[in-house]
Amino acid sequence: MKKTQGNGYLVIDDFLNEDELFAIQLYMQFEKYFPVHSNGWSKSWRLTDGAPFTSPCYIFSCLTRNTTLNAEIISDGMNVLSRKLLEIYGELREFLGDDWNAFSLTSYLYPSGTGLGWHEDDALYKGAYIFYAHPEWRPSWGGELCIIDTAVSSSAGLSEKVYDASENVLRLSGIIGGAVGPEFGWTIRDRNINESGIGTFVYPKPNRLVVIKPNYSHCIKKVDTSAGENVRCSVAGFFHQNA
Ligand SMILES: [Fe+2]
Secondary structure, three states: OEEEEEOOEEEEEOOOOHHHHHHHHHHHHHOOOEEOOEOEOOOOOOHHHOOOEEOOOEEEEOOOOEEEEOOEEEOOOOHHHHHHHHHOHHHHHHHHOOOOOEEEEEEEEEOOOOOEEEEOOOOOOOEEEEEEOOOOOOHHHEOOEEEEOOOOOOOOOOEOOOEOOOHHHHHHHOOOOOOEOHHHOOEHHHHHHHHHOOEEEEOOOOOOEEEEOOOOOEEEOOEOHHHOOOOEEEEEEEEEOOO
């Protein structure tokens, strides 16, 4: 394993051994997938981000040391990655802190034209990870993970200004009250990215694990049309406290 650490991120290359990687790739080909918007618009993705595919969400508990799906123990497939993440448990705690005892595991397929806009992960999470499982990737295929080099508050998605509407505007709009949302102005995140303007891109190299600290805005650049039928296949999840 080769490790690289920077502002807000840790990258571990050659994370799985050859058999483990092939096992995950086999499992991923036979996993059940559905569009991320199959239950209505999932607001994690902008309307312009396209519609990647996702698997059900598995949970690994550090207390029971089991991977589960809907409370059923899973001993193969995604469990290969759980065991490997457990092997670096101490290192993960050193990097993210120790305020978590579980993590989620979800597969994602990003075909050409899909991505994920700038965001921070939910404040409930103590960190996130992405593992790249596709067998091959090329520099022209896009799909890079970009991470800004300065942390922001967990409410960075809010508007940087509060636009209060007058009584007259409220009456004209038919809306009873409330400020105009960030859709019409700059968010705190947008301003931070604009001010800093510097960060890191992480290439979706096969068999690479990326761990991200909370409050570092990040995005997935769209997979380029030059990727053709090649799909960006990842397993991603969050470190959190199990309820
Ligand atoms: Fe994220």
